[in-house]
Amino acid sequence: MSPFVNRLNTLVTFAVLLLAILCAGASFLDCFHSPAVQANVEVLKVNRFRRQLTGNDEVLLTLNMSIDLQSAFSWNTKQVFVFIAAEYETEKNAFNQISLWDLVISDKHHAKFETQVTSKYLLIDQGSNLRGKRVDLVLHWHAMPITGRMILGKIPVSSFQLPKAYT
Amino acid sequence: MGWVSESLDSIRSLQIRHVLTQVVSLGMIVTSALIIWKGLMCVTGSESPVVVVLSGSMEPGFKRGDILFLHMSKAPIRAGEIVVFNVDGREIPIVHRVIKVHERKDTKEVDVLTKGDNNFGDDRLLYAHGQLWLQQHHIMGRAVGFLPYVGWVTIIMTEKPFIKYILIGALGLLVITSKE
CATH class of the missing domain: 1.20.5 (Single alpha-helices involved in coiled-coils or other helix-helix interfaces)
Structure with missing residues (x-):
């Protein structure tokens, strides 16, 4: 050589x-780096609750949230993907988890906010088990790194009960 | 260009024993690469432990040319995880995020729905005709690690094969002509 x-x-x-x-x-x-995420999310209103033609229950919610994800950012964080999931149990399924709303936060200065939103995705069950069902809301975040390991975290935020009848 | 003719001279002056040594060392390089790959498959439990992102459907998180490290553990799939899955009738696996999970009580089977962060709707349009959910057997692994840009090497090599041949040729020449 x-x-x-x-x-x-x-x-x-x-x-x-x-x-x-x-x-x-x-x-x-x-x-x-251990994040201390603070969040308060609750259901303001059930906008729509009905059974689809396919036989599955469908719910559209309005959510009120105040979220502080600043501590989820470290110097190796490119962005944080945050979403709110509805989690519940039915007779058929031991675990159902449905994302209702999500957001990509690209820097720390936008990681603290308060807002009211109608859920981005419908809460659709497999079957029609949602009348009177107790549903937990859980805030999940996914810190996506500039390089290296990805970090997932979650905190339960609230739970609510769906009405006993369709609207 | 001096070193090219020098290299050619060195090829001419090779003895058979030297050639054999070079062949063996080349074989060692190839087999150790294979061992590393298969070893990774064992450790991660995924049939392809490293994948290159090919589309922009997960931007701005993952861009074309980024590399993802996959892991396939026994833990059940949950929403928010980024999974790599195969769809029947599609050759190229897709990297997207899980947005819905339904886990059966009796069989523990999961129904999973995915969506690309940068896509407007969910992935039902990408699935096979009439397919509503992904099952465990569609999923090749979940992404656990990320390395930017490195995947461009493989993208360039697959799209411009002559670069690959030049590179392989040059490396081969270097291995053959190197003295120890």
């Missing part, structure tokens, strides 16, 4: 190794 190729080889190998160590280090330091 000529001296030039030799030197190039050494240089590239060293640069790649250094970059790999930095990436691993950045991701490893996330282990010492």
